[in-house]
Amino acid sequence: MADRFRGLEESRSSGTVCPKCGVELTLDESYQRYRVCGHCGYHFTISADERIRLLVDPGSFEEFNRHLVSVDPLLFSDRLPYRKRILQAREETGLREAVVTGIGRVRGHEVVLAVLDFRFLGGSMGSVVGEKITLAFERAVERRLPIVTVSASGGARMQEGVLSLVQMAKTTAAAKRAHDSNVPFISVLTHPTTGGIYASFANQGDIILAEPGALIGFAGPRVVKETAGREPLRSHSAEFLFEHGFVDQVVDRRRLRDTIGLILRLVKAEGEVVPRSVIRRSVSEDAVPLRAWDLVQLARHPERPTTLDLIRRISPQFVELHGDRLYGDDPAIVAGLGEIAGQGVVIIGHERGHGDPSRRNGQALPEGYRKAMRLMELAARLRLPVVTLIDTPGVYLGEGAEERGIASALSQCLAMMSVLPVPTVALIIGEGGSGGAIALAVADRVLMLENAIYSVISPEGAAAILYRDASRAPEVAESLKITARDLLRLEVIDGIVPEPEGGAHRDPDYAAVLVLDAIVEALADLRDISPERLVKERYRKFRRLGQTNTYIRELVAQEVTELSSLIGRTLGSLRERLPFGREEDETEERPVTVTDR
Structure with missing residues (x-):
């Protein structure tokens, strides 16, 4: 996975060769529009701005809470002071923080969006990222709008210590509040989605979609190798999570907008x-029923239409x-x-x-x-x-x-x-x-x-x-x-x-x-x-x-049916024994007289 990520970055610097299949991408329409290799389907990482452009209807996105910026609550410093890292990230990305939030339309459906950008300190979730995501959920609840989040993150922001850790609780609680308010929530997992983001709000989606080949997991490969002493195999891929029931669909980026648009249409x-009456609510005694065993064969017929x-x-x-x-x-x-x-x-x-x-x-x-x-x-x-x-x-x-x-x-x-x-x-x-x-x-x-x-x-x-x-x-x-x-x-x-x-x-x-x-x-x-x-x-x-009266009604109905059949057979037998024409004479109406009486 690490080699793949290095190859991805090298290819992005040149912008011409797919790191997976080696195809030249300069004239590749799929690459130019979606940053997806048209030959093998390899998905390159993209910025939050590119993501929003691909998802929302043109001209419909309005950003909110852009003014929120990170401070340095711990006065943290490693190779560089935290404040300097923040300034560099702003200069390199043009963003103020690692998440962009706002309201837009996807195929005509108004939604709240929260899109993370891995370029900004690895898409890590500090206090401001957690606050903006929480505010996005609260805006969705307030406006009764669906919310779509797009994750691309390396996890919690270490430079903010436990203040970063508690953002997991805050954002998850906000997602749960949206659930309880019946607000549809679609979570999209992209490369990479790990750590605190994946283990908090991103996993609360009503519907969870993932991009092909995305690295997804709680601990990143490097952390797994250093702490567990082994390289993760397939467990950190979108496809593995799909196979094991944690992702609803793995969706190619070229179909993502349409897929989300269709889901929004269906939930709304x-x-x-307008009904047409076809249901039979009583049993017709006129039709001759098939034997139960014959119906068993029809019910199991190999060409009988299935659910799909x-x-x-x-x-x-x-x-x-x-x-x-x-x-x-x-x-x-x-x-x-x-x-x-x-x-x-x-x-x-x-x-x-x-x-x-x-x-x-x-x-x-x-x-x-x-x-x-x-x-x-x-x-x-x-x-x-x-x-x-x-x-x-x-x-x-x-x-x-x-x-x-x-x-x-x-x-x-x-x-x-x-x-x-x-x-x-x-x-x-x-x-x-x-x-x-x-x-x-x-x-x-x-x-x-x-x-x-x-x-x-x-x-x-x-x-x-x-x-x-x-x-x-x-x-x-x-x-x-x-x-x-x-x-x-x-x-x-x-x-x-x-x-x-x-x-x-x-x-x-x-x-x-x-x-x-x-x-x-x-x-x-x-x-x-x-x-x-x-x-x-x-x-x-x-x-x-199963109450007694149900069975009694069925038994009575059976008895009535059998008695009616018996009476019919008896009358038929009597008619056969009567002389020709006698039956009509006997049933003919006559005036009642004293002699008759």
């Missing part, structure tokens, strides 16, 4: 929901977010920001992956559910509805699941969904298996595609337990009551979403239209309900499930 979208297939059709502007901020990212659960009928939403779902082994057929690890909870918390803060798409045979039970707390993750997810103060819609799109499914199904409206299934255990698993014979799964499937019709009668779900003839795999585009219409309809039902009432009614909804 409040379009009117549907998201790409119902919310083309979807921004996927990654990581649980604890251990890693689980591709078996997809989560991010989307837009449905002009309304910003958080979408979370199981992803089977059409054979992609990393998706594990939608069987999620603990970090998948913890990622889901992180997005639910974000939805609650930003007051966005939550839509979950459920398609899993159950949680992953292999290596790592128990060690990392799969039961704990499921329990926490169930609890969090039960108290989310925003509208929630859950849609079972394929197989809803056991705890892995219900962890995302504690919703105000629970819907099922008509060929989906929802079960406490797979039919094969139940047959193996009950009969020690998995081949009896078709028989057990009928008894488990796993179909949408069965579950609507039991009031476990609130409605059935129709599918194209023959199943969703026959026409994924039309299936997505029906899914979109159903979500829009469900959100419209919930739009004007207060957060307090949503939580209260959601509790009541699940509180009554």
